[in-house]
Amino acid sequence: MKRKLSNSLIIAAAGSGKTTELIKQIIQKANILPNDKYLVVITYTNSATNEILERLQKKVSVQPNIFVGTIHSFLIKFLIKPYGKVLGLVPNELIITDYEIKVNKSSKNKFVEKNMIVSTFLRKESLPTII
Incomplete structure (x- = not known):
């Protein structure tokens, strides 16, 4: 059984x-x-x-x-890393370290770019449901 x-x-x-x-x-x-x-x-x-x-x-x-x-580490490991790039919500040069999101060094306003990535990712309706 x-x-x-x-x-x-x-x-x-x-x-x-x-x-x-x-x-x-x-x-x-x-x-x-x-x-x-x-x-x-x-x-x-x-x-x-x-x-x-x-x-x-x-x-x-x-x-x-x-x-x-x-x-935070759960979300990074099971949501942001696997789905962020697949859904085109994060740039290829995105590096996630522990709890920090780093964007391309050539970005003019890193703070705005980070917030756009996170808010877009959190609004995406096609993300899996976690129970």
């Missing part, structure tokens, strides 16, 4: 064992995770991301289809 993965949300006070419980759930879900699916863990901070990954790596080898990161 095929087990179905479900969404989880953990809300608790500091020091109550959230990270420990999360690591336990990641390991359990990774065991039934198909190779063509991603397990996504979205955190509020880079510090939380690093803490989760450090603890997780002490227990298991982290599979390439397990993503742990902030909402």
Whole structure:
């Protein structure tokens, strides 16, 4: 029988064992995770991301289809990078580093160009729905 993965949300006070419980759930879900699916863990901070990954790596080898990161890093990895160029919303010379969008150095007004890229990308109706 095929087990179905479900969404989880953990809300608790500091020091109550959230990270420990999360690591336990990641390991359990990774065991039934198909190779063509991603397990996504979205955190509020880079510090939380690093803490989760450090603890997780002490227990298991982290599979390439397990993503742990902030909402910003998630959007960059799964939306902006793969769809931005395909949809023609970002120039070929666009480089995304962590949380910064850099445009061609010859651009006259980089701030305006960045805002145009981001706002156009966010308005595009053909983007996939993330649940």
